[in-house]
Amino acid sequence: MTTDTENICRRLVGRTAVITGAGSGIGLATARRLASEGAHIVCADIDETAGKAAADEVGGLFVRTDVTDPEQVEALFKAAHDTYGSVDIAFNNAGISPPDDDSILTTGLEAWKRVQDVNLTSVYLCCKAALPYMRRQGRGSIINTASFVAIMGAATSQISYTASKGGVLAMSRELGVQFAREGIRVNALCPGPVNTPLLQELFAKDPERAARRLVHIPVGRFAEATEIAAAVAFLASDDSSFVNASDFVVDGGISGAYVTPV
Numbered sequence: 001m002t003t004d005t006e007n008i009c010r011r012l013v014g015r016t017a018v019i020t021g022a023g024s025g026i027g028l029a030t031a032r033r034l035a036s037e038g039a040h041i042v043c044a045d046i047d048e049t050a051g052k053a054a055a056d057e058v059g060g061l062f063v064r065t066d067v068t069d070p071e072q073v074e075a076l077f078k079a080a081h082d083t084y085g086s087v088d089i090a091f092n093n094a095g096i097s098p099p100d101d102d103s104i105l106t107t108g109l110e111a112w113k114r115v116q117d118v119n120l121t122s123v124y125l126c127c128k129a130a131l132p133y134m135r136r137q138g139r140g141s142i143i144n145t146a147s148f149v150a151i152m153g154a155a156t157s158q159i160s161y162t163a164s165k166g167g168v169l170a171m172s173r174e175l176g177v178q179f180a181r182e183g184i185r186v187n188a189l190c191p192g193p194v195n196t197p198l199l200q201e202l203f204a205k206d207p208e209r210a211a212r213r214l215v216h217i218p219v220g221r222f223a224e225a226t227e228i229a230a231a232v233a234f235l236a237s238d239d240s241s242f243v244n245a246s247d248f249v250v251d252g253g254i255s256g257a258y259v260t261p262v
């Protein structure tokens, strides 16, 4: 007998998912989660070692891709289609937040442009490359990683990062509306801060910096990457068939909070 739980956990059997930034953090957790739900996984990353390790672990395909390069992005989605016969899910997730992107007062044009390229132009390129396959199939789910900073202001600014994520939100909404009647859904995912090795290292060195952020989170902790991956799996699956053009917030209640519990 098949239980409901077993059904819920195998929602993506036979679907093909392209994941950018699959070598680390949210992308890696999502590769594992979507594979466990039965999807064929295509891992894209600029980091060959990490990306290949992720693909090997989930029995998927690795395509080394710089998401800022139009030809490499085209080749990525073509490889997914050539290998598995469809492109059903595009998780456009690769992103950077370098230290030279800071207050507007100190951030130079080069840093501004680099972050826009990796975080925003890449999402444009990936959507542009994925959509023709999805339109031909009459089916597809695109999930673009934005951030909670796209909907909330911070005094600890990373100006280009924030602006890039705002662009991801607006673009995802527009695409979700434009292609809705062709069976394609496009949602922007807005994670709150995630407990990644980078964040752990930063906050271990500077507990005051961690405390300044933690006080705003109702649940009192950062997210685990697996919790973000679970949201992606929902958006990728037919369980979210009426969720489209949304700012899908997974932030532990940060954006809903005024005074948090002590």
Ligand SMILES: NC(=O)c1ccc[n+]([C@@H]2O[C@H](COP(=O)([O-])OP(=O)(O)OC[C@H]3O[C@@H](n4cnc5c(N)ncnc54)[C@H](O)[C@@H]3O)[C@@H](O)[C@H]2O)c1
Binding pocket: 020, 021, 022, 023, 024, 025, 026, 027, 044, 045, 046, 047, 050, 065, 066, 067, 068, 093, 094, 095, 096, 097, 118, 145, 146, 147, 148, 190, 191, 192, 193, 194, 195, 196, 199
């Ligand atoms: N970690 C957080 O707290 C948090 C919160 C909200 C949103 N996000 C967003 O989630 C996404 C993933 O973040 P993460 O924390 O998992 O980051 P991460 O640094 O752990 O992983 C990002 C991956 O993207 C890859 N990458 C970087 N530049 C690339 C390029 N040009 N082409 C292809 N791949 C490239 C990296 O090699 C890396 O494997 C990003 O878009 C980030 O902005 C993260």
